[in-house]
Amino acid sequence: MIFPKNAIDKLGFNEIKDLIKEKCLSEPGKEMVEKIQPQVKLDQIDRFLRQTQEFKDLLVHDAPLPVDHLYPIKPMAEKARVEGSFLGEDEFYRILLSLRTVYAVIRYFKEREGQYAHLELLFEHLPIEMNIIRRIEAVIDERGKIKDSASRLLLDLTQQILKSEQEARKRIDQVFKTAQQNGWTADGNLTVRDGRLCIPILAENKRKLKGLIHDESSTGQTAYIEPEEVFHLNNKVRDLEFERRREIIRILTELTSVLRPHVPLLMAYHGLLSKLDFVRAKALFAIDIEAEMPELSKEAEIDLVGARHPLLLINAKKDSHPSVVPLHIKIDGKDRVILVSGPNAGGKSVCMKTVGLLQLMTQAGLLIPAEPTSRLGVFKQIFADIGDDQSIESDLSTYSAHLSKMKHFTEFANARTLVLIDEFGTGTDPLFGGPIAEAVLEALNKKGVRGVITTHYSNLKVYASNTDGVENASMLFDNVEMRPLYILQIGKPGSSYAYEIAQKIGLSREILEAAKQKVGMEQKKVDTLLVDLERDKKLIHDTKVAISKRERELESLKTEYEQLQQYLEENKKQILREAKEEARQILKDANRLVENTIAEIKSAQADKDKTKELRKELHRATDRHVEKRPQTKTVETSQTDDVFEVGDWVKILDTGTEAQVIEVSKGTNLVLALGDLRTVVKRTKVTKLKGKERAKVVRKNKMMSTESVAEFQPEVDVRGMRTDDALRQLETVLDRAVMIGYPTLKIVHGKGDGILRKFIRDYLRKYNHVSHFEDEHADRGGDGITYAYIQ
Incomplete structure (x- = not known):
């Protein structure tokens, strides 16, 4: 394969x-x-x-x-x-x-x-x-x-060994004490020789103690003797240990x-x-490597979105480099072969290797660092010509090695083959290498292969422009700052920027001018055209990025407007519903009043004074439900020069609602708390509550807060949740804790691989009202639980 x-x-x-x-x-x-x-x-x-x-x-x-x-x-x-x-x-x-x-x-x-x-x-x-x-x-x-x-015999043997060892120890302690009293011992205590406990006896006294001599000191002054009676006890212990070992083997065998x-x-x-x-x-x-699972396709195709080379990504993380520029490339039945050109060190080879490596990883069952919308097919063969494979043993030069691979490619490649070739055609005279490379590319294209090929040869760029199935692509280059952008652009060939790069490096103007004279005018025109195309492509790319950004902003504004409109519509329906309900009640009361009035007139037998009095009562009831036109007045605004601080109580002039300041913006806005809700209001639309008015509001909210504190649970358990859901729930509980003034919050997230803990702590660092946080005590959960302290 x-x-x-x-x-x-x-x-x-x-x-x-x-x-x-x-x-x-x-x-x-x-x-x-x-x-x-x-x-x-x-x-x-x-x-x-x-x-x-x-x-x-x-x-x-x-x-x-x-x-x-x-x-x-x-x-x-x-x-x-x-x-x-x-x-x-x-x-x-x-x-x-x-x-x-x-x-x-x-x-x-x-x-x-x-x-x-x-x-x-x-x-x-x-x-x-x-x-x-x-x-x-x-x-x-x-x-x-x-x-x-493990067995009754093993238990008996163990107990016998323990008993015998204790007896032997007791006996040798007695003999040692007697020898010390008689002055037979050398300096020192009991010591082990050949695995046996021995008494150090002076050489001249060794005949006075019956036993087995196991060793003597280097000077010959001290002999190490195991007393005779202890020797027999130790032998008994050794026999019991052998028997115990046999029993253990029997148990393990069973x-x-x-x-x-x-x-x-x-x-x-x-x-x-x-x-x-x-x-x-x-x-x-x-x-x-921040990898995702791509979509799989039965077709021989590659559509990589936001792809990054995994090894480059890991190195960038280690060295704290800027993020790797993502690659977008599509290979399908229409554009089967992508011919990548552009400047040296511009990322052509990395582009080709990224495609090849991610395809290998996918077919090996590994997730790849690309967007999950990426789509990859299955290739039965992957052919690659990368680097120098010259061989002294096989008598192959660099170009011969390339040609031997091209021979294999043209003979065995098919529509299910992915071909990867780096610097196509190099290694020999460009006058001959270019045409041979073009002929090989034509043969591969006829076989319907898929692939990525990098090159500097102009004849291959022209061939790709005029041939179905082969598509030009280039790596963008900033020819103002003279630096590669590592962005792949499909559709146009790229210049090698040979003169520009040589000029930046510092090659003398005379040498560059002489080189330009040696290049044919047509080639110079082609290269100049490519440079201009590159500049235009960069301008178009930057314009597209700006337009996309503007479109996103407009989309955001549109969404905000639609939400506001929906909110107004819902409020309008609510007001109408309440008005209709009130009107229905008024009509019901009016009907009852009219019926009662008629009944009383009848009972008074049309008495004029009584009828007049009843009419007046009916008019008074009617007037109560007639809306008086309010005098037109401008919306009240706060003209005071109040200085607002977090914790102040204010009245919203438009609605008369009391609220507490929880954040003072740098501009003209205040962030207010209305119960469990937050709202943003301009400073001119509120007035600061002072004196008795403020004390009354504080007292009322203290009563409500006391109830809230009693109901509030200062613990949130997010184990097993997805990161977004966990942060959403944490935000809700944190906001509630801030509103009622609760000092701490216990967050149970578990240990695992630490991913959820990292996201939660990153969020706490950004939350203005969290002063600091710490792990739970090691005995009660350790770093599986975080305590957040609220200021």
Whole structure:
């Protein structure tokens, strides 16, 4: 699929694998990373990509996966498979820890069933055999040593050994004390020789103490003797220890026999842990390079949006360089081959390598640093000609090496082949290299290959301009400041800026003029035209950027206007609804009044005085519902020179509503708090409350605040949330805490990989009313909980 084999290394794919291996926790995981190869089956690539994307989401937004112990089970399972063999205490302990990890992982995903569908496929139909763990736990303790209670005989032997050792120690202490009293001992205490506890005796007294001489000092003045009676006790201890060791081997052999039927399951568990470590490493690397999952296509096409070279991105982060300029490039059935030209050190090779590396990464199941709207197809062959492959052993010059690759390309390439060629045609006389390169490009184009080719040759630029399927592209260059912009522009060829760059470097004017005279007039015109086109392209590009910015501003204003209009419409409907309801009530009351009046007139039998009085009452009731026209007056504005500070109480003149100042802008605006709402009002539209009026409002709001404080919960739990949702909820609770004057807020975000904690703390740093924040005490959650202090 890849030709030549070293193309993978030249595109930087092996460096990517090395970086992923650094993220692995186990050797089997590293071995799986080493075996990563580009695939050609679309469904397989899709599954690998989705597993990595799901694990990335898990790391960023969910609780940490319990992968504390990832010991390789396979070697121990293969050892247990052999009849008569047995595993050691440490090997059983590693199996125990690994099985606990496996079961914790299976439980983790079962609790989230359906949330990570592609990761769940890793352990589909994999049973949990708790019996294995129980049998091992009955024999091995939490320190990885065999339990004394593993068998009755082992417990008896252990107790006998302990008793015998105590007796031997007691006896040697007595002998040592007697020897000291008799003056037989040398300076010093009991010492160990050949694994036995001995008494230091002066050489002239060594015959006075019966026992075995284990050693003597370098001067021969001191002999180290184990007393005879202690010697027999120690031998007894040694015999008991041998017997205990035989019992331990018997127990381990029996436990290994219990484990043997489960060897296939253990191998499956080993595979699960290895795959989890492998996918986890890919996901961690994806987070490092800000990678996303692109869309996959059945067609042989590439549409990269906002793509960046991952190795450049990592180096830029390490060196705190400005961000890498994103690449936008599209290769499809219409524009199959992109011919990139432009200045030296302008980014042509990086552009070509970025396309090749991201295609390899995608087909290998790795997320890529590009927008998720990017679309990539599957290529069955990737051919690359990058760098100098001359070989003394094979008698190949640089150009011969290039030609041998071109021969392979033209013979075996097809419509499902991605061709990457750097500096096409170089290595020989341009008069011959250019035409040969053009002929090769024509042959490749007829085969329908896709690819990216970089060149300086003018004849190739002309060929691309006149040929369907081949499209010119150039790397933009600022010919005023004489610096590359690293932006790819499709549609026009680029100048090499040879004279301009030579002039900037400082080559003398005489040499440059002589060089220009040696170049034909037509070539000079072409190069000048290309330079002018480059200048025009940059101007158009800058204009497009400015227009896009203006369009975004207009769109924002339009959205704001529509929201305001919707708000007014909703208020208008509310007022009309209330007015209609009031009118309906007035009519209802009026009808009742008229009916009562008529009834009273009838009962008074048309008495004139009584009728007149009833009429007057009816008119008075009518006048109560007639709206008096208010006198026209201008909107009241504050004429005072009040100085407003945070915490002041003010009255909004238009509505008569009281509010508290929570922020004083540098301009003419104030940010006011109306209950749980915020609003922005000009200073001239409010008046500052003083004296009794202010005290009354403060007293009323204190009562409301006391109720709010009683209801307020100074803790927010955002574990398992997405970053945006977590910050939205945090903002709501923070605002409420500021409004009611609560001093602290407890934020529970969990530990995980620290992503959510980082975003929350970045947000707290920008929040004006948070004075500082700190971790919870280590015993109560540590850096999984943040305390924010509100000023």
